[in-house]
Amino acid sequence: MSTEARAVHFPAADWDGGVHPYRVGHRKLGMWLFIVSDSLTFSALLMGYAYLRASNVWPTPFPFYPSIVFSSVMTFCLLSSSLTMVFGVSASSRGDKILARKWILATIFFGVAFIVLHLIEWNHLISEGVRPFSLPAHWVSTFTTTDGKLPSPLFGATFFTITGLHMFHVATGAIYLSVVAARVKKLKHEDIEISGLYWHFVDLVWMFVFPLIYILSVDVGGHLAK
Amino acid sequence: MSVETHEAVHRHEPPTSFIRKYIFSLDHKVIGIQYILLALVAVIVGMAMSVLMRMNLSWPGTNWPILATLFPGGAPGGVINPEFYLSLVTMHGTIMVFFVLTTAPQGGFGNYFLPIQIGAEDMAFPVLNMLSFWVTLVGFIVILSAIFFSGSASTIGPIGGWTGYAPLSALGQIAGPGQGMGMNLWIISIAIFCVGSLLGALNFITTLLNMRTRGMSLMRMPLTCWAWFTTAVLALLSFPVLLGGGILLLLDRLAGTSFFIPGGLYVSGILSGTNPSFPVHTGGSPILWQHLFWFFGHPEVYIAILPGMGATSHILSTFARKPVFGYRAMVFAIFAIGLLGFFVWGHHMFISGMSPYSAMTFSILTLSIGVPSAVKTFNWLGTLWGARIRFTTPMLFAIGFVSLFVAGGITGLVLGQTSLDLPMHDTYFVLAHFHLVMGVASIFGMFAATYFWFPKMFGRMMSESLGKIHFWITFVGVYCIFVPMHVMGLVGMPRRYAQFTEYTFLTRLHPLVVFVSVVAIITVLTQFLFYFNLIWSIFKGKKAGANPWDATTLEWTTASPPPHDNFAGVLPVVYRGPYEFAVPGAPNDFVMQTEPETETERVGGNGHNGHRH
Numbered sequence: 112m113s114t115e116a117r118a119v120h121f122p123a124a125d126w127d128g129g130v131h132p133y134r135v136g137h138r139k140l141g142m143w144l145f146i147v148s149d150s151l152t153f154s155a156l157l158m159g160y161a162y163l164r165a166s167n168v169w170p171t172p173f174p175f176y177p178s179i180v181f182s183s184v185m186t187f188c189l190l191s192s193s194l195t196m197v198f199g200v201s202a203s204s205r206g207d208k209i210l211a212r213k214w215i216l217a218t219i220f221f222g223v224a225f226i227v228l229h230l231i232e233w234n235h236l237i238s239e240g241v242r243p244f245s246l247p248a249h250w251v252s253t254f255t256t257t258d259g260k261l262p263s264p265l266f267g268a269t270f271f272t273i274t275g276l277h278m279f280h281v282a283t284g285a286i287y288l289s290v291v292a293a294r295v296k297k298l299k300h301e302d303i304e305i306s307g308l309y310w311h312f313v314d315l316v317w318m319f320v321f322p323l324i325y326i327l328s329v330d331v332g333g334h335l336a337k
Numbered sequence: 338m339s340v341e342t343h344e345a346v347h348r349h350e351p352p353t354s355f356i357r358k359y360i361f362s363l364d365h366k367v368i369g370i371q372y373i374l375l376a377l378v379a380v381i382v383g384m385a386m387s388v389l390m391r392m393n394l395s396w397p398g399t400n401w402p403i404l405a406t407l408f409p410g411g412a413p414g415g416v417i418n419p420e421f422y423l424s425l426v427t428m429h430g431t432i433m434v435f436f437v438l439t440t441a442p443q444g445g446f447g448n449y450f451l452p453i454q455i456g457a458e459d460m461a462f463p464v465l466n467m468l469s470f471w472v473t474l475v476g477f478i479v480i481l482s483a484i485f486f487s488g489s490a491s492t493i494g495p496i497g498g499w500t501g502y503a504p505l506s507a508l509g510q511i512a513g514p515g516q517g518m519g520m521n522l523w524i525i526s527i528a529i530f531c532v533g534s535l536l537g538a539l540n541f542i543t544t545l546l547n548m549r550t551r552g553m554s555l556m557r558m559p560l561t562c563w564a565w566f567t568t569a570v571l572a573l574l575s576f577p578v579l580l581g582g583g584i585l586l587l588l589d590r591l592a593g594t595s596f597f598i599p600g601g602l603y604v605s606g607i608l609s610g611t612n613p614s615f616p617v618h619t620g621g622s623p624i625l626w627q628h629l630f631w632f633f634g635h636p637e638v639y640i641a642i643l644p645g646m647g648a649t650s651h652i653l654s655t656f657a658r659k660p661v662f663g664y665r666a667m668v669f670a671i672f673a674i675g676l677l678g679f680f681v682w683g684h685h686m687f688i689s690g691m692s693p694y695s696a697m698t699f700s701i702l703t704l705s706i707g708v709p710s711a712v713k714t715f716n717w718l719g720t721l722w723g724a725r726i727r728f729t730t731p732m733l734f735a736i737g738f739v740s741l742f743v744a745g746g747i748t749g750l751v752l753g754q755t756s757l758d759l760p761m762h763d764t765y766f767v768l769a770h771f772h773l774v775m776g777v778a779s780i781f782g783m784f785a786a787t788y789f790w791f792p793k794m795f796g797r798m799m800s801e802s803l804g805k806i807h808f809w810i811t812f813v814g815v816y817c818i819f820v821p822m823h824v825m826g827l828v829g830m831p832r833r834y835a836q837f838t839e840y841t842f843l844t845r846l847h848p849l850v851v852f853v854s855v856v857a858i859i860t861v862l863t864q865f866l867f868y869f870n871l872i873w874s875i876f877k878g879k880k881a882g883a884n885p886w887d888a889t890t891l892e893w894t895t896a897s898p899p900p901h902d903n904f905a906g907v908l909p910v911v912y913r914g915p916y917e918f919a920v921p922g923a924p925n926d927f928v929m930q931t932e933p934e935t936e937t938e939r940v941g942g943n944g945h946n947g948h949r950h
Contacts, residue, residue: 131547137461140547144539148577155581155632159596159625167620244593244616263620268594272585 160269167263170254192221203303215292222285351901363463369449376441386429391854420514422835423496430499442644447565453892456550458902461543472533483522495523503597503626507589531580541569552911559915564647567675575636582629595621631682645782656732660916662719673709703753730804734785745774766826796897797878803870814860
């Protein structure tokens with residue numbers, strides 16, 4: 112084989128060792144791999160949601176106000192937090208750790224705001240009567256089809272499970288960023304970049320959850336209000 | 338951009354305290370041995386359970402006084418009841434698949450030898466590595482406890498098979514014995530195991546990509562490293578899906594959701610929703626659980642077998658004293674098997690009621706796995722062809738692996754076809770198929786690996802004569818156990834039944850059932866020879882040098898056992914591929930990977946050296 116013949120002339124030519132072959136540190140690569148695997152956990156839940164939604168009568172109960180307005184503000188918070196994280200990482204890449212810390216604190220602020228808003232939204236739904244195992248009575252009567260098929264009680268189950276797991280990730284991220292902010296002077300730039308990777312990933316998950324859970328369940332005809 | 342050298346990042350001094358050295362160790366070698374010990378304990382538990390099951394099948398009503406004491410609910414008066422039999426089935430499967438076939442090949446041998454074979458001093462994340470072992474151990478303790486926490490007045494473990502099919506597994510106590518606390522613990526144990534495996538997989542991939550030594554290009558890695566790498570990728574992508582499914586199943590049981598529970602169920606005489614003990618459930622899909630489970634479950638089968646394939650390739654080449662036939666094809670075949678493994682999960686679900694069109698697709702994809710599997714098999718045969726084979730114990734087990742892989746794999750082609758699978762599903766034919774190919778074959782891979790690498794791990798050889806007795810009895814034994822099971826399956830004997838005494842069409846099989854049980858007991862007892870050999874050889878075995886097998890890869894360049902940082906502070910430099918045996922003109926019949934090229938090679942070139950990538 113000609114490739115082998117060529118190899119003879121280049122002992123260890125293609126890989127000399129001593130540096131990371133793909134120009135990425137251990138921890139950064141590790142975080143990317145974690146993101147890949149975690150996105151599969153979310154994919155499993157979202158595929159399960161799609162499967163159950165397709166095989167059931169699915170209620171579409173979210174009114175424009177408050178649910179969609181609320182969730183849009185939440186989305187805005189998360190998007191803003193991604194922006195502030197970008198500024199934070201950028202400040203860190205210039206070596207300005209103090210400024211980086213300020214941006215990371217802003218990121219944490221938006222993240223916590225997201226969680227607070229989300230809990231208000233949860234509380235709102237729970238007080239309306241949504242449970243992991245049942246729908247409020249007036250939802251059931253509104254969304255029963257003309258041929259008598261009842262809407263699926265799995266609405267609450269999928270909603271609370273998927274948004275709950277996402278909220279858990281945001282909360283974990285806020286704690287993670289707090290540690291990064293506290294130790295920012297001791298950390299290398301790459302470590303701050305890695306925390307940014309995680310944060311952007313959590314945002315990206317929301318960009319799937321928001322349309323699939325909220326927008327697809329908008330009460331378009333205003334059935335519940337009638 | 339991080340460009341610091343390996344040494345600067347990962348130099349750590351050997352710890353001195355006992356706890357840091359042997360218990361909470363960060364050394365990948367110690368962690369590897371911890372994983373192997375865990376598997377050695379777990380496999381005894383699993384084997385004991387299989388013996389109990391065989392006894393119950395062939396001599397129904399056998400009285401075990403000790404069982405009456407240990408499991409008053411499961412074996413009242415010492416006689417195993419059918420529920421306890423089913424919980425044994427569940428525990429045997431779960432413990433064997435998760436805590437033996439997943440821990441020993443990957444967590445054990447992978448942990449120990451992947452860093453050494455690529456010339457690294459340790460794994461990329463030593464702390465994560467330690468955590469992944471301890472998390473896995475917690476999972477093992479939880480699964481063992483499951484059998485003792487099954488609710489009121491009963492010591493029957495979880496019942497559901499290792500697949501935990503819904504709705505049985507999702508309903509809770511109402512569904513009958515074995516569906517109480519034990520089932521919750523079963524799910525929690527699996528979830529814990531998922532986390533441990535994810536941490537391990539992340540570590541393996543990072544280590545392999547980032548920490549190869551000077552000259553160790555991807556195509557110069559031993560095939561073992563390729564196998565561990567592919568296995569880690571499979572684990573990284575499949576365990577999170579099981580984790581997701583496990584969360585949903587647990588919510589079904591504890592939070593009253595109905596992800597996997599359809600409406601209108603009539604269980605234990607109660608219609609769903611008509612009694613507070615069985616609240617209303619509707620809208621869920623048991624098939625969804627099967628999809629989520631098997632999306633993980635099929636790659637899991639390859640997680641079990643791929644490291645065995647890697648070890649077999651490595652060992653066949655070493656003792657055939659020939660380069661691996663078609664190294665590059667072997668690499669691509671490993672990857673092809675791993676990749677296809679993600680698209681065939683539906684072949685476990687042909688009778689689930691899914692669309693026949695998707696069954697057709699899954700069937701075709703399943704049969705196509707035969708292609709890379711055949712590439713590997715023929716390359717193994719090509720490696721052996723015309724070789725002057727050294728029939729050492731590891732070599733015998735490696736050849737045994739090839740034999741079992743072919744024998745078990747052939748029936749995979751039968752079961753992969755929908756029309757044939759329909760009658761054979763859930764019979765002993767399936768049982769025989771997967772025990773041969775993923776159970777026994779992987780175990781043979783691990784036996785081969787143990788006999789092969791033992792001298793490196795402990796500085797002493799294992800006894801060859803004991804090893805050969807162990808091999809021959811085990812090899813003949815497993816065929817005598819599993820070949821008759823194919824026949825039983827063809828006759829129509831169903832899996833998981835506690836007894837067959839009431840089925841007249843199966844009574845004529847009873848002598849065969851007894852034969853299998855007798856052989857199984859003999860084979861299980863023979864395994865204690867292996868345990869004895871292990872322990873005896875650690876203290877009394879013949880001293881081994883650095884390279885007792887005249888092998889070529891990096892682990893044989895360092896001392897036996899290797900020092901704390903593997904290469905005593907000097908990182909090896911690699912000049913050639915991993916399997917340079919019988920190189921024309923070379924002074925020995927093997928050339929180490931670290932050996933620089935000679936002038937004659939530079940001019941003349943020779944067969945098999947470092948492929949470029």
